[in-house]
Amino acid sequence: TSDNIADIRYKFKSETEKNQQKLIPEVLSSGDVGLQLLMEFLSERRSSPPSLVDGIAYQALYQANSAKATEFLNTNFPTGIVPLKSERGIDYSPLQKLLAQQDFEEADRLSNLKLCELAGSDALQRKWLYFTEVENFPITDLQTINNLWLLHSEGKFGFSVQRELWLAVGKNWEKLWSKIGWKNGNAWTRYPNEFTWALTAPKGHLPLSNQLRGVRVISSLLSHPAWTMNN
């Protein structure tokens, strides 16, 4: 009934972001009006930097199978909710698209490619990174890539998530690998089939960094000033 909808709108708008996240399934269960409320919500928030709840609302609309929601997103958020800033003229919209589609396997491949692109033509040819290249990555680009992963995964994936887990285990790599599902006992998780390309994966599971050449690259990634600097 309309009473319920007014209730939900009021309740939703007055809640903390964390509770808004939890309320989204309830909002969605009220059908078209729920979608309308989420569209309203995203519109009103577009001037401030996007946070997790915006990502969850965006994904709900993206997956809603509603022509109206699709048109709303195409018109108002043609490249998504994360500003696709780059200091090196890199186009992150294909990555945004894969993540919106929740195609985490292709998004992971493309992220690795974008990092090589960011490092320059040598890296793009060799298809892997030197840690010295990672140290020189612009903060802006790493934050863009990270925010895409973070906001399209309900906060589950991204370098910043991996960094927090790494710090929480005292920078012990072995403990990190088992925590994020990159190792099971003594066995490395095999690429690509043994990884979990879905939100059911452990926290911090994606994006991947191949450990074939050692930990220096991921160490540089997780130590980058991008994670301790605002903007």
Ligand code: UYC
């Ligand atoms: N792979 O095992 N990995 C590859 C991971 C290791 C190996 C790519 C992650 C351990 C080989 C990605 C883990 C290991 C290739 C990842 C993992 C190993 C390969 C594609 C858990 C053997 C083919 C991109 C830590 C014991 C390489 C890329 C080639 C590929 C990711 C083997 C994303 C997170 C130590 C042989 N593995 N990788 O980098 O040159 O090629 O063809 O980490």
